[in-house]
Amino acid sequence: EAGVTQSPTHLIKTRGQQATLRCSPISGHTSVYWYQQALGLGLQFLLWYDEGEERNRGNFPPRFSGRQFPNYSSELNVNALELEDSALYLCASSILTGGRTEAFFGQGTRLTVV
Amino acid sequence: GNSVTQMEGPVTLSEEAFLTINCTYTATGYPSLFWYVQYPGEGLQLLLKATKADDKGSNKGFEATYRKETTSFHLEKGSVQVSDSAVYFCALSPWGAGNMLTFGGGTRLMVKP
Numbered sequence: 001e002a003g004v005t006q007s008p009t010h011l012i013k014t015r016g017q018q019a020t021l022r023c024s025p026i027s028g029h030t031s032v033y034w035y036q037q038a039l040g041l042g043l044q045f046l047l048w049y050d051e052g053e054e055r056n057r058g059n060f061p062p063r064f065s066g067r068q069f070p071n072y073s074s075e076l077n078v079n080a081l082e083l084e085d086s087a088l089y090l091c092a093s094s095i096l097t098g099g100r101t102e103a104f105f106g107q108g109t110r111l112t113v114v
Numbered sequence: 115g116n117s118v119t120q121m122e123g124p125v126t127l128s129e130e131a132f133l134t135i136n137c138t139y140t141a142t143g144y145p146s147l148f149w150y151v152q153y154p155g156e157g158l159q160l161l162l163k164a165t166k167a168d169d170k171g172s173n174k175g176f177e178a179t180y181r182k183e184t185t186s187f188h189l190e191k192g193s194v195q196v197s198d199s200a201v202y203f204c205a206l207s208p209w210g211a212g213n214m215l216t217f218g219g220g221t222r223l224m225v226k227p
Contacts, residue, residue: 033215042219043203056214090157094207094215100146100165101207103215105158 002026004093004106012112013081021076021109025093031055032074033094033103034066038087046089049074081113116141120204120218127194127225135189135221137178137204145206147171147180147187152201152220161189161202194225 005024013019025032034046045058049068063079072093078085088110094103121136139147146165150158162171167182176191187204204218 035217043217045214045217048214092158092215100209101215102146102148102160102163103205103207104160105150107157 004091004104006089006091006106006109008109009107010110010112012114015081015083015113017081019078019081019085019111021078021089021091021111023074023076023091023093023106025072025074025091026095026104029093029095029104030072031094031096031101031103032068032072033092034074034076035090035092036060036087037090037108038084043090047076078111083113086111086113116145116206116208116216118204118206118216118218120202120221122219123201123222125221125223127223129196129225129227130193131225133189133191133194133198133223135202135204135223137187137189137218139185139187139204139206141185141206141208141216143209144182145208147178148205148207149176149178149187149189150203150205150217152203154200158203194223196225196227199223199225 007022031050035043048056066076068074088108090108092103092105094101117140148163149161151161162173164171164180170179178189201220203220
C-alpha cells in the first residue's frame with residue numbers, strides 16, 4: 001500500500017512568487033495535516049483538513065492557504081513568498097478508527113526561497 | 115487545551131549508553147500517545163504508540179509506557195547506536211472525532227561512536 005506522497009520533493013522560488021505543494025494521503029484516509037519545519041526548529045502546525053473542510057489553522061498569515069479535494073488529496077499554497085518561508089513542509093494523513101487517530105507522514109517538500 | 119512537553123536537546127550520548135527522553139502531556143480524556151522519529155533530511159516515521167494507560171509501546175529496541183497517573187510517555191532505549199541519531203517527537207491524539215494531533219517540540223539525539 002502506498003504511503004503519503006508529496007510533490008515536488010524540492011522547490012526553488014523567488015521572493016514574491018507563489019508556491020503550490022501537493023499531498024496525496026494514504027488510501028482511505030480522510031484527514032490531512034500540513035506542518036512547517038524551518039531549519040533547526042520543531043514542527044509548526046499550519047492547516048488541518050478533514051472530509052474536505054478546513055478544521056483548524058495554525059498561527060500563520062493568510063497568504064498560507066490550502067484546500068482538500070474530493071479524493072482527499074490536498075494542496076498548500078503560499079503566496080507572496082518571503083525568504084523566511086524557506087523550510088521543509090510536511091504533510092500527514094490520518095483516519096479515525098474506533099475513536100483513535102494515527103498519523104502517517106510523507107517525506108516532505110523542501111521549499112527554498114531566494 | 116492539549117499540549118505536549120519534551121525535554122530540550124540536544125542530547126549527546128556515547129554508543130551503547132542508556133537513553134531517556136522525557137515527555138509529559140496535558141489532555142482531557144484518554145488520548146493515544148506516539149513517538150515519531152525524523153532522520154536527517156527525511157520526514158517523520160512512527161516509532162511506537164500506546165492507546166491506553168499502562169500500555170507499553172516498543173519498536174527497534176525503543177520503549178515507552180503510557181503513565182496516566184504522571185501524564186508521561188518517556189522514551190527509553192537500553193543501548194543506543196550511532197544510527198539512532200535523529201530528532202524524536204512525542205505526540206498525542208485525543209479520543210474521538212474532531213480532534214487534531216498535538217506534537218512536542220522535538221528532541222535531537224546525537225550518538226557518538
